[in-house]
Amino acid sequence: MATYVLIPGMCHGGWTYEPITAQLRQQGHRAYPLTLTGLAERSHLLNTAVNLETHIQDVVGLLEAEEIEDAVLVGHSYGGMVITGAADRVPERVDSLVYLDAVVPSAGDSMWSLVSDRERQWYLDVAETGYAVRPLPFFDPRATGHPLASLLQSIRLTGNIAARRRDYVYAASWDGQSPFTGFYERLRADARWQTHALDSKHNIMRDAPDGLLAILLADR
Template identity: 70%
Template sequence: MATFVLVPGMCHGGWTFEPLARRLREHGHQAYPLTLTGLGARAHLLTSTVNLETHIQDVVNTLLDEQIEDAVLVAHSYGGMVTTGVADRVPDRVDSLVYVDALVPGDGDSCWSLVPAEREWYLESGETGYAVPPLPFFDPRATAHPLASLIQRLRLTGDGDLARFRRRDYVYATGWDGESPFESLREQLLADPLWTVHDVDSRHNVMRDAPDILLKILLDSV
């Protein structure tokens, strides 16, 4: 039995992973689809101080509170910033990593630095000045995302070596309209024998558009 901890992307809550979580449980695994501070059902907690470290601590606290010691961290999009930080903070509680069309940052990286094409969107912070609105085509449940979490640089306190974990999978969505912001990352990981890269015929929201394939990848990873 594996324990999956599922971290959503920008503007999304645990609901984006809930259908997948139910299917993982049907296969005998544990699954925790998380909602990060200031998002989804926790949108009432959104303030100017919610940042990347807040979200890393959200996940770390879940691992500690639930006494999880063998987590398969599954991250979508922005969630890759979070799970990389979590793996650095509590490596003894992480078994493996799955990045679903997600960022794989290094020390000092941020969403701002890694995805410069999205900066115009990030700065559309509306009336509050610290919350980035969801894009029009997002699910109606999507909520504003804390700007500070996109600008803050990830600081790795350990050696940042993901090779210590049992397995590292990257799910690359091939169905973007135009060039994927993760194309160069895919090429980099394909050349690294420590990574397994899966090309999936899907748009960015792989959980919605290719759930069966994603489920198989997760089951095969354990």
Template identity: 70%
Template sequence: MRGLGHSVHPLTLTGLSERSHLLHGTVNLDTHIQDVVATLEVEDLRDAVLVGHSYGGMVITGAADQAPERVDSLVYLDAVVPTDGDSCWSLVSDQERKWYLDVDDTGCASRPLPFFDARATPHPIASLLQPLRLTGELGHIKRRDYVYATGWADQSPFTATYQRLSADPAWRTHALAGGHNLMRDTPNELARILQDVSASR
């Protein structure tokens, strides 16, 4: 995307990967939303396209609500699409909930799901349980895209979401022949979608 002239700001959320040393029991959804909002503010970003993968759908929705003057479009990559009062816990299947409850020795983080990339680190469980609180209806968002992964080994937990949004004229939907980690499995196809989102604004 940078090679195409775009400004890209990949974020590592608090408590994950190289920021795993910041993991503690109070790291929650609000923490992660603030990670994104702070980046928008510090970098003075305007007309931003927020891209969220999986649980990241919770985060980009909350950030768009809190910084409406800075966010133009939202792209959900095989992700949850919450409304006010939803949590990641409430939006997934019983199978995912079982995985979430497999906490590590700290007691405050879920172990990486079995199909995740080998580099994945434990995820703060409070962020999966906390309901999202929205102040508005996100009416300022100009474009909403949903990218669905068709290559799950078992049934995808996002099929119903994809089908619902495919019938909604307010959304653009896409299906890519990759597993849940679309960034790894279908990078070129995904880049084309993101380029189209950016070019259409």
């Protein structure tokens, strides 16, 4: 039995993993879809203080509270920042990392530094509060504003990540150029990583659930 902690991307909540969560549990695994502070059903907590460190602590807090010591941390898109930070903070609680069409940061990186000018333009389209990035029009109706500070803050890493396994799952059917191609191409040449390409748009959980499930369950 494996324990999966599922981290959504920008503007989304734990609900984005609903189909995958149900199937993992049906097969006897533990699955924790986590909504980060300030998003979805926790959007009432959004303020100027919510940043990347807040979201990393969301994951660390869950691992500690549930006494999880063998976590498979799964991060979609922005969630790659979060699972990287959490694995660095509590390496003794993390077995493996799965990046779903996600950023893979090094120390000092931020979402702002890792994305294209097109993505940065989106980040600057903030709501009336001045600190929440608006969901894009084609997002799920449940999507909410995302804390801008979490995209601007650089990640602090100590180099303690000791995950047994690291997977990168690339969505190969973007409309136009994918901002994640560079990560995928770089990691394909790294023997420490297992890389996978699925015929899917960015929302892999929705568009390629069967292929994703097979990857999550392999050798676990």
